[in-house]
Amino acid sequence: MKLKKIVLTMLVGLALTSCKKDDPIIPNEEEVITTVIYTLTPEEGAEETVVLKYYTDGSNTTDGIYTQTGVVQKNATYIGALKVLNETTDPVDDVTLEIEEEAVDHQFFYIKPQGVNVNYLDKDANKHPIGLSTKFITDNDFVGGNLTIILRHEPNKFGENVSDGDIMNAGGGSDLEVVFNLNDED
Amino acid sequence: MMRIKNYTLFVILLIINIITTNAQKCNYSLSGVVIDSSNDKPIVGASIYLEGLNKGTISDFDGNFKIDSICEGNYHLDITHIGCENNQQFLEIHDNTKLRIVMNHFVQMLDGVHLLGHKAENTTQAAQNISSTNIQNNANENLSNLLGSLTGVSTLKNGSGIAKPVIHGMYGNRVTILNNGIVQNGQQWGNDHSPEIDPLIANNIKVIKGVGTLEYQGSTLGAVVLVTPKDISKDPHLHGATNYFFESNGLGNGLNLTLEKGAKSIAWKINGTLKKYGDRKTANYYLNNTGNNEANLAVQLRKQFSENWETKIYASTFNSELGVLRGSHISNLTDLTEALQKEVPFFTEDSFSYNIESPKQEVHHHLLKLLNTNKISDDEFYTFTYAGQLNIRKEFDIRRGGRSDIPALGLNQLTHFLEVKHQTKIGDDIEFKKGIQYTFTDNTNDSETGVLPLIPDYLSHQVGAFALLNKRINRWMYEAGARYNFTYQNVAAISKTTPRTIINFNNRFHNVNVSAGVRYRTLKQLHWAFNIGLASRNPAINELYSNGLHQGVSGIEEGNVNLKQENAIKTTLGLEGNIDQKWFFETLVYYQYIKDYIYLNPQDELRLTIRGAFPVFTYEQTNAQLFGLDVGTSYAFSDALKMGAKYSFLQGDNLSENIPLINMAANNALLTLDYHLPIENTFKNTSVGMEYHYVWKQNHLLTNQDYAPAPDAYQLLGFKFSTEKHFDKTKLYFYAKGNNLLNVAYRDYLNRLRYFANDTGRSITVGFRVSF
Numbered sequence: 025m026k027l028k029k030i031v032l033t034m035l036v037g038l039a040l041t042s043c044k045k046d047d048p049i050i051p052n053e054e055e056v057i058t059t060v061i062y063t064l065t066p067e068e069g070a071e072e073t074v075v076l077k078y079y080t081d082g083s084n085t086t087d088g089i090y091t092q093t094g095v096v097q098k099n100a101t102y103i104g105a106l107k108v109l110n111e112t113t114d115p116v117d118d119v120t121l122e123i124e125e126e127a128v129d130h131q132f133f134y135i136k137p138q139g140v141n142v143n144y145l146d147k148d149a150n151k152h153p154i155g156l157s158t159k160f161i162t163d164n165d166f167v168g169g170n171l172t173i174i175l176r177h178e179p180n181k182f183g184e185n186v187s188d189g190d191i192m193n194a195g196g197g198s199d200l201e202v203v204f205n206l207n208d209e210d
Numbered sequence: 211m212m213r214i215k216n217y218t219l220f221v222i223l224l225i226i227n228i229i230t231t232n233a234q235k236c237n238y239s240l241s242g243v244v245i246d247s248s249n250d251k252p253i254v255g256a257s258i259y260l261e262g263l264n265k266g267t268i269s270d271f272d273g274n275f276k277i278d279s280i281c282e283g284n285y286h287l288d289i290t291h292i293g294c295e296n297n298q299q300f301l302e303i304h305d306n307t308k309l310r311i312v313m314n315h316f317v318q319m320l321d322g323v324h325l326l327g328h329k330a331e332n333t334t335q336a337a338q339n340i341s342s343t344n345i346q347n348n349a350n351e352n353l354s355n356l357l358g359s360l361t362g363v364s365t366l367k368n369g370s371g372i373a374k375p376v377i378h379g380m381y382g383n384r385v386t387i388l389n390n391g392i393v394q395n396g397q398q399w400g401n402d403h404s405p406e407i408d409p410l411i412a413n414n415i416k417v418i419k420g421v422g423t424l425e426y427q428g429s430t431l432g433a434v435v436l437v438t439p440k441d442i443s444k445d446p447h448l449h450g451a452t453n454y455f456f457e458s459n460g461l462g463n464g465l466n467l468t469l470e471k472g473a474k475s476i477a478w479k480i481n482g483t484l485k486k487y488g489d490r491k492t493a494n495y496y497l498n499n500t501g502n503n504e505a506n507l508a509v510q511l512r513k514q515f516s517e518n519w520e521t522k523i524y525a526s527t528f529n530s531e532l533g534v535l536r537g538s539h540i541s542n543l544t545d546l547t548e549a550l551q552k553e554v555p556f557f558t559e560d561s562f563s564y565n566i567e568s569p570k571q572e573v574h575h576h577l578l579k580l581l582n583t584n585k586i587s588d589d590e591f592y593t594f595t596y597a598g599q600l601n602i603r604k605e606f607d608i609r610r611g612g613r614s615d616i617p618a619l620g621l622n623q624l625t626h627f628l629e630v631k632h633q634t635k636i637g638d639d640i641e642f643k644k645g646i647q648y649t650f651t652d653n654t655n656d657s658e659t660g661v662l663p664l665i666p667d668y669l670s671h672q673v674g675a676f677a678l679l680n681k682r683i684n685r686w687m688y689e690a691g692a693r694y695n696f697t698y699q700n701v702a703a704i705s706k707t708t709p710r711t712i713i714n715f716n717n718r719f720h721n722v723n724v725s726a727g728v729r730y731r732t733l734k735q736l737h738w739a740f741n742i743g744l745a746s747r748n749p750a751i752n753e754l755y756s757n758g759l760h761q762g763v764s765g766i767e768e769g770n771v772n773l774k775q776e777n778a779i780k781t782t783l784g785l786e787g788n789i790d791q792k793w794f795f796e797t798l799v800y801y802q803y804i805k806d807y808i809y810l811n812p813q814d815e816l817r818l819t820i821r822g823a824f825p826v827f828t829y830e831q832t833n834a835q836l837f838g839l840d841v842g843t844s845y846a847f848s849d850a851l852k853m854g855a856k857y858s859f860l861q862g863d864n865l866s867e868n869i870p871l872i873n874m875a876a877n878n879a880l881l882t883l884d885y886h887l888p889i890e891n892t893f894k895n896t897s898v899g900m901e902y903h904y905v906w907k908q909n910h911l912l913t914n915q916d917y918a919p920a921p922d923a924y925q926l927l928g929f930k931f932s933t934e935k936h937f938d939k940t941k942l943y944f945y946a947k948g949n950n951l952l953n954v955a956y957r958d959y960l961n962r963l964r965y966f967a968n969d970t971g972r973s974i975t976v977g978f979r980v981s982f
Binding site (some may be wrong): 042043044045046047048049050051052053054055057058060078080081082083086087088112119122123125126174177178180195196197198199200201202 | 539540541542544545548556557608609610611612613650652654655657658659660661662663666667668669671698700701702704706707708710712714817818819820821822823
């Protein structure tokens with residue numbers, strides 16, 4: 025009899041106390057990247073600053089939006105500056121700073137359309153490029169096309185040709201991979 | 211004062227003891243018969259030995275034995291016979307004593323292919339067993355790998371340390387694992403989650419199918435795995451054993467210690483295991499970051515309050531840290547394509563290390579169980595069980611900004627379980643078992659992960675009731691059972707879209723399962739068995755609400771809130787028997803049809819995110835069928851030399867789309883040869899064996915169903931050796947075994963690591979055990 029009472033009490037106790045799960049704390053998704061901005065400031069052969077931007081709501085459920093202001097010119101030299109942001113937080117989190125801090129574990133790769141050359145201007149502690157600051161050069165063959173920017177996390181920066189921007193032997197994992205269709209009219 | 215008093219008392223007792231010892235009678239006899247469990251025939255030439263007295267004898271032509279002139283007292287009796295499991299008994303001799311000793315065969319058959327009539331089983335579909343000897347002699351293996359040695363069971367792996375069992379093509383939510391009678395409430399949903407159970411604490415591992423599974427709460431579409439620790443012996447002396455092993459691949463070390471005492475007041479047993487492994491190695495290169503550490507402890511207590519009331523307490527803790535191959539941690543589809551083309555995975559180094567870094571898993575599982583048995587009569591009793599479980603899982607990914615030390619997935623699951631069971635007999639030959647169960651589950655995510663949880667916070671209440679009947683009439687045995695389960699789930703999920711909000715779901719599910727079986731004995735040595743079962747299973751939390759990027763599988767997994775229950779029908783037809791106790795055979799044919807089978811379906815389009823393109827997997831329903839065949843046979847050339855063979859075939863189809871089902875084990879065959887060395891006078895149970903394993907390529911698969919084609923067929927060669935040396939009170943066991951002796955470079959279809967690296971290469975394990 026005693027046993028039955030104990031069972032009953034425990035059952036009723038459990039059933040009463042918990043029929044609704046408490047609301048979870050929504051995690052602070054500070055690692056998310058929502059926005060990439062590649063700013064091309066003219067140095068030679070062009071007048072207009074070009075801003076390439078890709079942004080999402082950070083949810084992974086909808087595709088992002090690409091925008092371009094200004095037109096990339098033929099036979100021109102630009103200084104390229106990359107900015108990576110997390111806009112889901114308030115204030116907006118500048119992820120670029122985190123990448124700079126862990127420069128030895130990060131590298132940006134630029135997969136270029138015809139007529140474009142991108143050279144690294146910055147270096148980490150091991151004298152390997154990071155890719156936040158670049159020289160962006162176009163020649164006479166340039167007519168537009170896809171520029172892919174990839175951020176690799178923990179790549180093998182000592183790998184063959186990796187310092188020259190060749191992604192083939194880099195390995196690592198992609199933190200970011202965006203494709204800009206340069207001078208796309210649509 | 212107390213101390214002096216105690217001391218005096220002790221001396222007095224000692225004196226009394228000496229006096230009584232002197233006055234002991236020494237003219238008692240011990241006699242009996244030794245019987246073979248497989249055919250009830252007497253065993254000739256079994257050795258019966260009384261420890262402490264150095265007295266022994268051998269059973270005669272009729273299996274009889276007799277030892278005379280034994281003094282009153284307590285003794286340990288040791289019975290051994292070639293090819294049989296050692297039998298040890300504790301005896302209190304107050305009078306002339308007669309015994310009936312039943313011996314079980316040792317390596318008569320392969321694991322999982324059972325002996326006819328082996329321990330008069332009350333089921334129509336025989337269970338598959340892994341004996342304690344086999345668990346001990348494979349101390350280096352985890353639970354899933356041990357189960358993988360059974361016919362029809364394979365393992366779904368994520369490297370060598372992380373593995374879960376697949377039984378007749380069913381896994382995860384569809385295979386229930388019971389740890390000491392309690393449904394293991396871990397994270398069954400993930401294919402990269404292994405069961406949090408230490409097999410060394412178990413004495414017996416069993417796979418049951420058919421009607422018997424209805425006794426347990428949880429899904430019943432697949433089989434039920436029972437992991438049972440040995441009951442504390444009735445022996446009032448302190449006994450124990452220690453087991454140490456070393457494995458060459460991964461430079462693994464393991465130590466297990468058991469101590470027990472069957473004291474009349476409170477019987478107790480303690481069992482602890484420590485394991486440490488470093489990087490495993492394939493035939494040609496190291497698998498960096500694949501080490502693991504484990505520390506487990508289990509405590510058992512038993513108290514007999516009266517003749518009819520017994521209470522048992524079981525507490526266990528399982529703690530492990532598991533490394534995941536660094537090169538398998540892939541971020542997006544481009545990276546995956548790149549990794550698939552590499553012969554040797556990224557991040558492979560030339561050196562061995564015990565270090566475990568991210569990506570890794572940290573798992574803790576704690577269990578407390580209380581079992582009360584009330585006996586009404588010899589045929590009727592009640593049991594009352596309470597069990598509490600706490601499962602803590604943390605998964606660490608490679609993260610930016612020093613966040614690799616913060617888990618990307620952190621889950622805490624608490625469950626309470628209550629059960630009342632009643633077993634009785636109706637008339638002379640009907641066994642009737644019924645019971646009710648209640649399970650409460652509370653699952654909570656760590657909020658500091660900084661990542662949207664893959665599985666939402668939820669709680670669930672589950673109430674179930676079952677009834678089982680079995681009846682034996684002459685050559686027939688009938689069995690039937692039914693279960694009803696009600697599940698209530700309250701889910702607090704975080705929205706997939708931004709801004710994030712909380713969405714609540716309330717679900718109620720009714721599940722009904724029924725099953726029946728019949729077994730017919732045509733001859734003493736031949737059994738037919740037929741089983742049929744209907745079962746429904748409600749969608750699990752992950753199938754309904756999974757949401758997000760699963761780093762471990764580099765895909766976006768999305769649940770589907772519109773899923774309905776799935777319904778299945780399964781039939782099996784089995785035949786087992788033997789000819790002259792020399793040639794044993796067993797076959798099992800099964801067919802399963804599942805309406806609205808829930809599975810993770812890769813979608814046609816890729817999702818473009820800021821991190822690149824990702825394949826999207828959505829939980830969907832289809833109609834599916836699975837059918838297969840398991841065959842096992844063994845032939846004894848003599849008492850010493852035995853040969854065995856096993857073969858498993860399985861095919862799964864998605865009927866709605868007319869395509870194969872993925873993740874079905876490839877067909878495989880095993881050949882074994884065992885030889886018992888005839889040196890029983892010096893060493894006991896000495897045997898050497900060879901093993902040849904052939905696994906076909908999984909051809910029942912379309913090329914666009916997977917990232918990489920199914921790996922080629924492979925063949926592995928293994929050996930094993932074991933022996934025992936018995937001293938007066940201690941026993942010494944030694945075993946050695948080798949896996950993948952030819953150091954073959956191969957990949958297995960069910961190992962997710964196959965996308966990136968080869969499977970493990972040659973490995974030699976040596977171990978010894980001392981028991982007293």
